[in-house]
Amino acid sequence: MKILVLNSGSSSVKYRLFDAGETVAKGLIERIGEPGGDAADHSEALRRVMESVDLSGLGAVGHRVVHGGSVFGSATVVDDDVVEAVEELVPLAPLHNPAALSGIAVARKLLPDVPQVAVFDTAFHQSIPPSGVTYAVDAGLAARWQIRRYGFHGTSHAYVARQTAELLxxxxxxxxxxxxxxxxxxxxxxxxxxxxxxxxxxxxxxxxxxxxxxxxxxxxxxxxxxxxxxxxxxxxxxxxxxxxxxxxxxxxxxxxxxxxxxxxxxxxxxxxxxxxxxxxxxxxxxxxxxxxxxxxxxxxxxxxxxxxxxxxxxxxxxxxxxxxxxxxxxxxxxxxxxxxxxxxxxxxxxxxxxxxxxxxxxxxxxxxxxxx
CATH class of the missing domain: 3.30.420.40 (ATPase, nucleotide binding domain)
Known part of the structure; x- marks a missing residue:
């Protein structure tokens, strides 16, 4: 299966195309929306990505999303409900989630028949027991304002732990x-x-x-x-x-x-x-x-x-x-x-x-x- 991975930042889009697990194309579009930048906006940036790589037979697009809160414990196919849930988590990741949402919106528009998948940095850590994610603060405040340990770098830790097991x-x-x-x-x-x-x-x-x-x-x-x-x-x-x-x-x-x-x-x-x-x-x-x-x-x-x-x-x-x-x-x-x-x-x-x-x-x- 061909998989296009997109990492949409506030002013950049990093991409990598996999075919049967092997990298066949990759690149970075920077300074989006800035004078002299590579693209005027995320829509133009994504169009440039799709024009520069062979997407024939593309099976899915994977989007890196930094914060999945307590909602997402695994990667998930994007639909309108998922987009709404990620939008509600913006206060927890105000610099990162909006950029990911921009990438998702543009990719859904340009590739309407290709499944879009959100992969969350935080999801790997949803298996931590309550004693490991609960801060000893006022429980009412914590519940109201989503105060808890979420953890990040989840995709890296998951990959490295699995590779370590293979090494052993x-x-x-x-x-x-x-x-x-x-x-x-x-x-x-x-x-x-x-x-x-x-x-x-x-x-x-x-x-x-x-x-x-x-x-x-x-x-x-x-x-x-x-x-x-x-x-x-x-x-x-x-x-x-x-x-x-x-x-x-x-x-x-x-x-x-x-x-x-x-x-x-x-x-x-x-x-x-x-x-x-x-x-x-x-x-x-x-x-x-x-x-x-x-x-x-x-x-x-x-x-x-x-x-x-x-x-x-x-x-x-x-x-x-x-x-x-x-x-x-x-x-x-x-x-x-x-x-x-x-x-x-x-x-x-x-x-x-x-x-x-x-x-x-x-x-x-x-x-x-x-x-x-």
Whole structure:
């Protein structure tokens, strides 16, 4: 089956065409609606995509949608009710869901006879039990305003957990894996039997691990203090914690490669940023070992996770008593398995492929619809 995967952002459309699971075309249309941009609007952008690739025999279109709230626990074929439900979730993802809705609307119009499938970043985490998604806040307020842990990077964690099971030569249903998606955005996930049971991101992608420009976990009192004592308006605090925190806030740079170079040169701010980043990862690994009751593997993925031996080594340093060790030579080479032979817990490096996961789920859902 041919599957077209679309990732519609506020000013861009990323696309990838799969045929029988293989990529046959891909591209990016940027600066939509901007002077000198690639397209005037999403409608023009999608038309350009469809003119540039061979869509004959197209079986379905898969759309990445960031937030599915508590409504969507799996990918779903798009109809008017689904569109309405995603629209109602816009307050939870005001920067992302509207862009996805634009892409869906245009694709439905241009390809009216092709099934459209929404694949949600949050859906994989709907299997987390209530104790893992419920915040200890006023229950009435939480229910009224949809306050709970949702989690993100779900397509990446699902893909990487399944690939890790294959790497270990075991059925995914018989594995416990801690997946570490470390990029400019970063999250950890505990996966048991192919199902998410805990994840570090929460109501938004702000919480959990230290990221390129996001703070990760922070005491809520920091916000109150900055507002009441420092006199900063709330929107400025939000901007600071999302755009000028994380590695950027600690060292003035959000690129881990630059942080590591500066650390190697003896830069104190970069060294502290690196140490804070890796310690937070280590804390979550320990937490998720407890949640899972032990693990078969810890797997690194995404830009930093796949490419930084220094981060991988530092994040797992000192965990030998828990069965987790890293072989320096294998780690430096970037082998798929970087733990020593016979280690109780395998340490793996698996490149993520979120578009391939979206295509897989899209084919699964659209094929099921066709069978009905």
């Amino acid at each position: 030569g075991r059925p995914v249903a018989d594995t416990k894996v801690i997946t570490l998606h470390l990029g400019n955005g970063a999250s950890a996930c505990a996966v048991a039997g192919g199902r998410s049971v805990a994840t570090s991101m929460g109501m938004s992608p702000q919480s959990g691990l230290v990221m390129g420009t996001r703070s990760g976990d922070v005491d809520p009192t920091v916000i109150f203090h900055l507002h009441r004592v420092a006199g900063l308006p709330l929107d400025e605090i939000e901007r600071s914690l999302t755009r000028f925190a994380g590695l950027q806030g600690l060292a003035g740079d959000n690129d881990m490669r630059t942080i590591q170079r500066r650390r190697d040169e003896g830069d104190a701010a970069a060294t502290l940023a690196f140490d804070v980043y890796c310690r937070r990862v280590k804390e979550y690994v320990g937490m998720y070992l407890a949640v899972l009751g032990g693990a078969d593997a810890v797997t690194f993925t995404a830009g930093v996770g796949e490419n930084s031996p220094a981060v991988r080594a530092a994040a797992l340093d000192g965990l030998a008593a828990l069965g987790i060790t890293v072989d320096p030579g294998r780690n430096a080479r970037g082998d798929r398995v970087i733990s020593p032979d016979g280690a109780p817990v395998a340490v793996c490096v698996v490149p993520t492929d979120e578009e391939a996961e979206i295509a897989r789920q899209t084919e699964e859902v659209s094929s099921g619809q066709a069978r009905r």
